Amino acid sequence: MPDLPLRAGGLGVELAGRRIIDGVSIRAEHCQTIALVGPNGAGKTTLLRALAGLIASTGELHVADHDPRLVSAETAARSRAYCAQKPTCAWDYRVGDLGEIVGDSESFATWLAELGLEGFADRRLTELSGGEQKAAHLAMTFAALAEPYGGVLLLDEPAAALDLSRREAVRRAIRSFAQAGAACVVATHDLGFARDCDQVIVLAEGRMVASGRPADVLTPEVIASVWGEGSSPAA
Amino acid sequence: MGTTKASVAGLFLLAILVVCALSVGPQGFGWGDGGSLVLLRAPRVLAALAAGLALGIGGAAQQGVFRNPLADPGLTGVFGGALFGIALLLGCSPESAWQRAWFLPAAAFGGALGTSALLALWGTGGSSARLLLTGLGLNAFTAAGTLVIAARSGESRELLTNGAYGDWLGMATFELTWLPVLLCGLAALALLSLSRSLDLLAFGEDAARGFGGDVTGARRRAVLLTALAAAAATCLVGQVAFIGLLAPHLARALVGPRHAKVLPFSALLGAALLLGADTLGRGLWPHAPLSAAAVTAVIGAPLFIWIARRSHA
Numbered sequence: 001m002p003d004l005p006l007r008a009g010g011l012g013v014e015l016a017g018r019r020i021i022d023g024v025s026i027r028a029e030h031c032q033t034i035a036l037v038g039p040n041g042a043g044k045t046t047l048l049r050a051l052a053g054l055i056a057s058t059g060e061l062h063v064a065d066h067d068p069r070l071v072s073a074e075t076a077a078r079s080r081a082y083c084a085q086k087p088t089c090a091w092d093y094r095v096g097d098l099g100e101i102v103g104d105s106e107s108f109a110t111w112l113a114e115l116g117l118e119g120f121a122d123r124r125l126t127e128l129s130g131g132e133q134k135a136a137h138l139a140m141t142f143a144a145l146a147e148p149y150g151g152v153l154l155l156d157e158p159a160a161a162l163d164l165s166r167r168e169a170v171r172r173a174i175r176s177f178a179q180a181g182a183a184c185v186v187a188t189h190d191l192g193f194a195r196d197c198d199q200v201i202v203l204a205e206g207r208m209v210a211s212g213r214p215a216d217v218l219t220p221e222v223i224a225s226v227w228g229e230g231s232s233p234a235a
Numbered sequence: 236m237g238t239t240k241a242s243v244a245g246l247f248l249l250a251i252l253v254v255c256a257l258s259v260g261p262q263g264f265g266w267g268d269g270g271s272l273v274l275l276r277a278p279r280v281l282a283a284l285a286a287g288l289a290l291g292i293g294g295a296a297q298q299g300v301f302r303n304p305l306a307d308p309g310l311t312g313v314f315g316g317a318l319f320g321i322a323l324l325l326g327c328s329p330e331s332a333w334q335r336a337w338f339l340p341a342a343a344f345g346g347a348l349g350t351s352a353l354l355a356l357w358g359t360g361g362s363s364a365r366l367l368l369t370g371l372g373l374n375a376f377t378a379a380g381t382l383v384i385a386a387r388s389g390e391s392r393e394l395l396t397n398g399a400y401g402d403w404l405g406m407a408t409f410e411l412t413w414l415p416v417l418l419c420g421l422a423a424l425a426l427l428s429l430s431r432s433l434d435l436l437a438f439g440e441d442a443a444r445g446f447g448g449d450v451t452g453a454r455r456r457a458v459l460l461t462a463l464a465a466a467a468a469t470c471l472v473g474q475v476a477f478i479g480l481l482a483p484h485l486a487r488a489l490v491g492p493r494h495a496k497v498l499p500f501s502a503l504l505g506a507a508l509l510l511g512a513d514t515l516g517r518g519l520w521p522h523a524p525l526s527a528a529a530v531t532a533v534i535g536a537p538l539f540i541w542i543a544r545r546s547h548a
């Protein structure tokens with residue numbers, strides 16, 4: 001039986017002496033999408049970076065058959081892709097350069113078209129709007145995940161800066177990766193999106209407050225206790 | 236401009252500059268009997284080419300690794316560290332410094348590596364201002380150190396002062412320059428292999444690692460090789476500002492920001508700039524030539540302001 005794409009047990013992260021993530025455990029099967037929700041500063045970004053193996057963490061971590069903290073960056077990247085909430089680029093590359101840099105221009109061009117950036121290959125990054133830039137970085141991330149089956153896609157608020165049609169395109173992309181056998185973990189404030197996922201993990205102050213099926217987790221009680229009284233459960 | 240067109244134009248310009256550089260000097264214009272003047276001038280031309288190449292590609296590599304268009308080994312104290320290393324050796328034991336060809340390059344490398352390491356240690360992890368301020372601090376310290384040693388050591392005083400003004404090319408002989416020239420070439424070749432890592436690093440450390448880049452290894456290699464390039468170039472010309480800043484900016488304006496193009500073009504443009512500056516300084520005043528560093532600054536400063544004004548970043 002193939003191992004789970006993503007398994008983390010008692011994961012902890014300390015940054016500058018402060019405990020940011022404390023005892024988080026996640027299991028994601030093939031084809032599953034997990035929504036990571038919680039108020040600002042709950043530790044969603046730190047948790048995603050820890051799952052990606054980009055920062056030091058304690059506890060058990062398996063991403064696509066290996067511990068990303070122990071293998072080379074190249075090995076880890078074959079079966080795990082991560083896109084930050086606000087990706088940056090120091091130089092004014094052409095959009096098309098991004099595909100060459102990530103090593104798969106063809107797949108990148110396909111994702112570019114999916115995300116509504118067809119014909120943008122010759123534009124400079126600085127000529128793009130904030131949302132278009134984010135979409136280009138997402139296309140780069142999607143193109144980077146060369147082996148979706150059993151792989152892990154980690155996205156930090158992928159749709160936050162995007163317009164409606166691109167939001168829908170990102171949802172389709174996540175669904176297609178899940179259908180191809182990947183496990184997707186998506187940090188989001190969009191509880192509507194979270195309700196469509198297979199699992200929801202509610203994070204507050206670095207700890208898992210609740211986790212499980214959306215209907216069991218996103219109850220008015222949990223929402224009120226995490227986001228405060230008066231937060232709309234319908235959000 | 237297309238890459239091919241730019242390469243052809245660049246190499247053509249460089250060839251013309253080499254011919255000009257071999258033709259001018261205090262002995263008058265021309266190549267002498269049977270090319271005797273050419274042989275006499277060749278070490279200087281070769282030194283200027285090699286040093287310019289190393290300065291250009293070193294600047295591009297440092298800008299790439301620190302993701303900062305203002306990082307330039309001339310501003311961030313790496314050249315200063317190289318000269319300080321030479322000053323320390325000359326100050327401590329002026330006789331033994333010349334006994335082996337590799338003593339001075341090794342001292343320069345030690346100084347450059349020291350400042351590079353401190354820059355990476357203290358200057359990174361914060362804003363781009365932090366990097367530049369740390370570099371400026373290191374630069375001021377090493378410059379002051381060099382001047383203190385120069386003032387206290389009678390025989391090396393003129394030599395070190397000339398070095399601080401980037402006026403060493405006039406001393407070039409094959410015996411003195413073969414090793415630094417070789418090191419410039421080797422450092423430049425090795426830096427070319429970092430182009431993919433530097434492209435990935437443009438997206439930040441997290442993204443670079445996430446896309447499979449060996450960030451720590453690439454950074455270590457870049458710091459080491461930039462120090463080597465800076466040390467070798469300093470042994471040839473002394474301190475020259477601007478080329479490490481100007482060459483990569485010109486290269487990006489000509490061929491775009493991909494490092495597979497920026498690195499070689501910065502090397503080419505750096506070589507052309509330094510050789511052009513040195514030739515101009517010698518050609519205009521054959522008997523009291525201006526230092527390459529002075530001419531570089533005179534040409535480079537307005538050019539740099541022009542680039543800054545037309546960039547939209």
